[in-house]
Amino acid sequence: MKTDSNTLRLNRPDLWDRFTRREEYNNLIRDMHGRFPYWASQDRDIFRPSVSEYLYEQGLIKPEYPDGCEFALCVTHDIDVIYSSPYMKILNGILSVRQGNPKRAVREIGSVCNRKSPFYNFKEILSLEEKFGVKSTWFFQALEPGEPEFRYWLSDVNRVFGDILDAGGEIGLHGGFDAPFNLDRLLIEKSRLEKVLGEKVMGYRSHYLKFQVPETWELLAQAGFSYDSTLGYTDCVGFRSGMCHPYKPMNLNTRKEIDITEFPLHVMDMSLFHRYMRLGFDGAWDLVKGMIDSVCECKGVFVVNWHNTGLLEGSIERKMIEKIIAFSKNQGAWTGSMGQITHSVI
Numbered sequence: 001m002k003t004d005s006n007t008l009r010l011n012r013p014d015l016w017d018r019f020t021r022r023e024e025y026n027n028l029i030r031d032m033h034g035r036f037p038y039w040a041s042q043d044r045d046i047f048r049p050s051v052s053e054y055l056y057e058q059g060l061i062k063p064e065y066p067d068g069c070e071f072a073l074c075v076t077h078d079i080d081v082i083y084s085s086p087y088m089k090i091l092n093g094i095l096s097v098r099q100g101n102p103k104r105a106v107r108e109i110g111s112v113c114n115r116k117s118p119f120y121n122f123k124e125i126l127s128l129e130e131k132f133g134v135k136s137t138w139f140f141q142a143l144e145p146g147e148p149e150f151r152y153w154l155s156d157v158n159r160v161f162g163d164i165l166d167a168g169g170e171i172g173l174h175g176g177f178d179a180p181f182n183l184d185r186l187l188i189e190k191s192r193l194e195k196v197l198g199e200k201v202m203g204y205r206s207h208y209l210k211f212q213v214p215e216t217w218e219l220l221a222q223a224g225f226s227y228d229s230t231l232g233y234t235d236c237v238g239f240r241s242g243m244c245h246p247y248k249p250m251n252l253n254t255r256k257e258i259d260i261t262e263f264p265l266h267v268m269d270m271s272l273f274h275r276y277m278r279l280g281f282d283g284a285w286d287l288v289k290g291m292i293d294s295v296c297e298c299k300g301v302f303v304v305n306w307h308n309t310g311l312l313e314g315s316i317e318r319k320m321i322e323k324i325i326a327f328s329k330n331q332g333a334w335t336g337s338m339g340q341i342t343h344s345v346i
Contacts, residue, residue: 005250005257007060008051018043018242019051020250021231024213031235033208034181038236046233047287049294051242056298061245063299069334072301072341074263075129075136075325076229078174078205081309082152083117101314119309122160126167128311132325134335137229138164139174139205142192148177149207154196161197170337172203173225180206180216180230186223202226203338205305209234209265214251214258221260227338229303232265235276237287240264244300246341263338266291266303267324269310269317281316288324296331301341 009016017023029040038046055061065072097105129136140157143150161171173193179185186204193201204225206216211230220228231240241249243264248257271277272284279287295302304324310317329335 005248007058008055012054015051015054015242019247020252021213021241022252025252033210034212035208035210035234036213038233038238038240043242045242046236046238046240047291047294049239049242049244049298049300052239052244052298052300053294055245056300063245063301065299065334066336067334070332071296071299071328071334073134073325073328073333073335074229074301074303074338074341075134075321075335076205076265076303076305076338077125077136077138077311078207078305078307079138079140079157080149080151080174080207080307082119082156084119103314118312121308121311122157122163124313125308125311126163126169128322129169130167132322132329132335134325135168135170135337135340136164137170137172137203137337137339139172139203139229140193141174141176141207142189142196143176144192154192158196168337168340170203170339171197171201172205172229172338173201175204175206175210177207177210180210180219181212183219183222186219190223190225200224202342204228204230205265206230209268214249214253217249217258217260217262218251221258225260227261227263227342229263229265229305229338231262232268232271232303232305234268234271237267237271237277237291239266239291244295244298244302246301246338261342263301263303263341265305266295268305269307269320272320273316281319284320285323288320289327292324292328292331296333302328302333 024036031037142154173190176189179189190201204220209230233240241264246261246263249262251258272279292302306321
């Protein structure tokens, strides 16, 4: 999706700074995972895609979607965990009680001695998406024992790759602990996934949303990725770069456009609920609905990230994603994978 960033730079330097993430350059504030957090940002207009709004209003961006749809919804999944430990099952049971779901609590705690994991729920997720006509993007890790955050072998999940592709979805790399800052690690993990998948991997998102502006974009371009979808905050949902359209990021150090497309991430399940914002369902929905309305008004692409662990039957996360999809479709959203948008719209 072509954007006239030079006009933005000349006419709206305030929006240019947000678009380029200028405040993150040489900023030493980082959390325990090396991320720039929302609480450290001077930009407090996080729930409004101000840059995309300006570009659209000025006619500097003119998106068109298949079937005459008004905007697009991208549903994505980060696959961090597929096996649950007894500790995790007990914890999920406690959370279920707090959420008023005693049946799920009994199921979780009662399955401590059962080796079948509720997180190996790919067919259930695909069935849900088929019901709504959604084509999604899935990010899988490609790690091995001894590497930080290793939790499953690719051989544990390769049997579902065909199901995802047959459903019209796509598979990208969920980069490991050091990958966002290390080209060799990116190439190793990308190669592992491509070997199992049998085709090139075009999309990327970092585990923990680890990212450094602009270095990670440059490394991803060098590694041969077509697009990234990491640019979002973990501690708050919203529009980190003010964008709700895919775009080519700028490197302020080189003053050149980087050869990769960024699909900024807007809402993640873990940000809304338990770990960070800790919202209830109604409060979370009011916030998300307002964001969807803003994206629809400037014909943008609304990107959500729902982990497989957040799609268990009866969970607050499952209810939320179902409402997001149903509402977006009712508002005229086209639901395609990032690869489909890259080829059909950008």
